[in-house]
Amino acid sequence: MTAIQSPPPRQDRPRLRTDPSGSWRAWPLRDRILLGLCWAAGLFLIFVAAAITLYMAFKGIQFLRPNLLWTRPEAAIDQSKSGGFLDPMLGTLLIIVGALAIAAPLGIATAVWLTEYGKPTWLARMVESGVEVIAGTPAIVLALFGLAFFSQGGLGFLSTTGEGGAVFGRSLLICCTVLSLEALPMIVGATREGLMSTPRHVREASYALGKTRAATIHRVLLPTARPNIATGCALGMGRVAGDTAVVLLLGGGTLQLAANGSIPGLNTLQGTGSTLTTYVYANSPSGEGGAPEKAYAAAFLLLLLVLALNWAVDRIARGDGRLGWIR
Amino acid sequence: MDPLMPPPPIRRIVVDAPHVPVAPPEPLEAAVRARPRLATDAVERMRVEDLTIAYGPKVAVNGVTLPVHQGEVLALIGPSGCGKTTLLRSLNRLVELTPGAGRGGKIVLDGDDVDVIEVTDLRRRVSMVFQQPNPFPMSIFDNVAYALREQGSKRVKRSELMAPVRSALERAGLWDEVGDDLDRPALRMSGGQQQRLCIARALAANPEVLLLDEPCSALDPRSTAIIEELILQLREELAVVIVTHNLQQAYRIGDRVAFMYLGELVEYGLAADVFERPEHTRTAEYVSGAFG
Ligand SMILES: Nc1ncnc2c1ncn2[C@@H]1O[C@H](COP(=O)(O)OP(=O)(O)O)[C@@H](O)[C@H]1O
Ligand SMILES: [Mg+2]
Numbered sequence: 361m362t363a364i365q366s367p368p369p370r371q372d373r374p375r376l377r378t379d380p381s382g383s384w385r386a387w388p389l390r391d392r393i394l395l396g397l398c399w400a401a402g403l404f405l406i407f408v409a410a411a412i413t414l415y416m417a418f419k420g421i422q423f424l425r426p427n428l429l430w431t432r433p434e435a436a437i438d439q440s441k442s443g444g445f446l447d448p449m450l451g452t453l454l455i456i457v458g459a460l461a462i463a464a465p466l467g468i469a470t471a472v473w474l475t476e477y478g479k480p481t482w483l484a485r486m487v488e489s490g491v492e493v494i495a496g497t498p499a500i501v502l503a504l505f506g507l508a509f510f511s512q513g514g515l516g517f518l519s520t521t522g523e524g525g526a527v528f529g530r531s532l533l534i535c536c537t538v539l540s541l542e543a544l545p546m547i548v549g550a551t552r553e554g555l556m557s558t559p560r561h562v563r564e565a566s567y568a569l570g571k572t573r574a575a576t577i578h579r580v581l582l583p584t585a586r587p588n589i590a591t592g593c594a595l596g597m598g599r600v601a602g603d604t605a606v607v608l609l610l611g612g613g614t615l616q617l618a619a620n621g622s623i624p625g626l627n628t629l630q631g632t633g634s635t636l637t638t639y640v641y642a643n644s645p646s647g648e649g650g651a652p653e654k655a656y657a658a659a660f661l662l663l664l665l666v667l668a669l670n671w672a673v674d675r676i677a678r679g680d681g682r683l684g685w686i687r
Numbered sequence: 688m689d690p691l692m693p694p695p696p697i698r699r700i701v702v703d704a705p706h707v708p709v710a711p712p713e714p715l716e717a718a719v720r721a722r723p724r725l726a727t728d729a730v731e732r733m734r735v736e737d738l739t740i741a742y743g744p745k746v747a748v749n750g751v752t753l754p755v756h757q758g759e760v761l762a763l764i765g766p767s768g769c770g771k772t773t774l775l776r777s778l779n780r781l782v783e784l785t786p787g788a789g790r791g792g793k794i795v796l797d798g799d800d801v802d803v804i805e806v807t808d809l810r811r812r813v814s815m816v817f818q819q820p821n822p823f824p825m826s827i828f829d830n831v832a833y834a835l836r837e838q839g840s841k842r843v844k845r846s847e848l849m850a851p852v853r854s855a856l857e858r859a860g861l862w863d864e865v866g867d868d869l870d871r872p873a874l875r876m877s878g879g880q881q882q883r884l885c886i887a888r889a890l891a892a893n894p895e896v897l898l899l900d901e902p903c904s905a906l907d908p909r910s911t912a913i914i915e916e917l918i919l920q921l922r923e924e925l926a927v928v929i930v931t932h933n934l935q936q937a938y939r940i941g942d943r944v945a946f947m948y949l950g951e952l953v954e955y956g957l958a959a960d961v962f963e964r965p966e967h968t969r970t971a972e973y974v975s976g977a978f979g
Contacts, residue, residue: 570811575838
């Protein structure tokens with residue numbers, strides 16, 4: 361039996377021009393410049409984020425007064441009479457809850473269908489690209505489409521109407537519906553990720569206990585994907601909270617929540633209102649510019665809300681509850 | 688069928704074999720030596736006849752005929768890719784979940800063709816433990832209770848399920864370790880405990896046949912020994928089929944051994960015969976470790 365010789369090491373092995381493990385001082389000038397640019401880009405982003413947060417915190421804390429939180433806004437030139445932003449705050453909460461109430465069931469159902477059924481394949485492909493198109497559509501385009509769609513006579517019950525039955529296609533309910541499209545792709549994406557990362561043998565373990573596909577989805581797969589679903593929902597809520605275009609076009613443009621209709625509760629949804637984003641817009645120099653100080657205070661509040669949502673996403677995503685299977 | 692009720696007695700066939708109690712946990716070697724001899728008239732629970740399974744054009748199991756007896760452990764051995772898993776998964780019709788898989792031949796459970804048994808019912812009667820421990824991401828209690836609940840409905844109360852859950856955990860030798868903390872997430876247990884939980888889950892609905900696909904391959908030797916002992920105890924109450932690539936394991940716990948090669952059943956017989964007096968050269972080569 362002959363022992364197999366390993367070949368002798370090659371003498372002409374090309375030396376690495378840039379040894380990634382070595383000191384950058386020994387690198388060629390071009391690579392050192394690029395490395396410097398990478399650092400600069402990262403530091404610049406940190407600087408921008410810090411500047412926004414600190415500036416908004418500075419301005420916000422300067423102008424944010426507790427009574428702003430519980431007084432209703434009034435249209436007034438005189439700043440001492442224009443009130444606070446109770447209604448925009450409630451409006452933001454309302455559209456977050458409303459949009460999520462539509463987007464979450466729809467998004468989870470879409471994701472389950474795509475990953476667990478997905479037949480026929482061409483239909484699944486179409487649904488996938490549909491979700492991608494919605495994700496890529498600018499908010500203002502969604503808003504315009506929503507306006508055109510909900511201005512149709514038959515959908516008048518959803519929105520504010522004028523004398524003689526003119527349908528304006530504007531209401532908080534319509535805002536929620538259109539905004540749910542913004543949250544939908546994130547919920548679909550996150551849920552699919554959770555479902556797809558569940559090993560096949562875990563599903564089969566459920567089938568092997570004599571469970572149907574429906575029971576397996578309901579009792580095993582959705583609980584497994586729960587952290588992902590929560591992440592998707594929190595991301596979607598951030599999108600909805602930050603949207604301006606849709607509320608500006610479809611919210612009806614009243615500062616206060618103005619009910620419309622006779623059924624209490626529902627009539628708030630059928631009516632018009634504003635959110636923190638449109639409040640900031642209306643009071644900033646680019647809007648009517650009436651109250652930049654209150655705009656700063658509201659913007660700071662909005663920033664806090666979005667940061668809180670991001671923090672929640674972070675907690676959920678890395679949360680200690682994530683336990684995996686032996687692979 | 689109400690999953691909380693014990694299965695109808697007609698299916699419980701008592702083997703007329705010397706019943707040696709294995710209750711006190713002994714070291715494995717002793718347990719092996721104390722192994723009861725085979726019942727000469729062991730009852731046949733399942734039978735595979737001329738079974739052929741193909742994934743598209745690839746034939747994975749080719750014309751296998753094999754009985755499965757209650758009161759015995761049947762060990763399936765053979766080199767990787769010879770079709771052991773495929774054969775095992777056909778017994779509870781799990782192969783059907785693989786797109787493109789086709790089956791020829793016949794599989795019988797207690798005289799009924801498995802094709803005429805409602806598939807959810809079949810899988811409760813022929814349950815399975817997988818290679819990787821795969822408890823569901825819920826509490827220990829819920830893992831076992833899930834097997835008992837009608838299609839996962841939550842209508843049955845916890846207090847009503849406690850007794851069967853406890854009994855399943857006891858049969859899997861896990862009650863003493865986890866009985867005081869059933870609400871712990873199952874995935875926080877050690878790998879060996881997780882696999883025993885999977886066995887408890889598979890036992891909960893009182894199956895007649897238990898299939899195990901290399902259940903110890905992801906586990907350490909100590910957990911392996913515990914599970915082997917468990918299997919020896921379980922064999923009294925149900926028919927056990929275990930796939931293993933570990934020849935020592937097949938010898939330790941298998942009463943009968945089936946050796947497969949390239950999708951075909953090469954040799955089937957008592958463990959001692961297959962390991963000590965194999966009829967075929969392929970078997971002799973394999974059990975002596977010449978290839979694999
Ligand atoms: N899902 C599948 N699709 C196609 N071929 C498969 C599939 N599963 C297994 N096979 C093939 O079938 C043969 C038997 O596989 P398997 O039953 O897993 O063998 P074993 O468990 O003995 O290692 C192998 O050649 C394998 O490549
Ligand atoms: Mg296998």
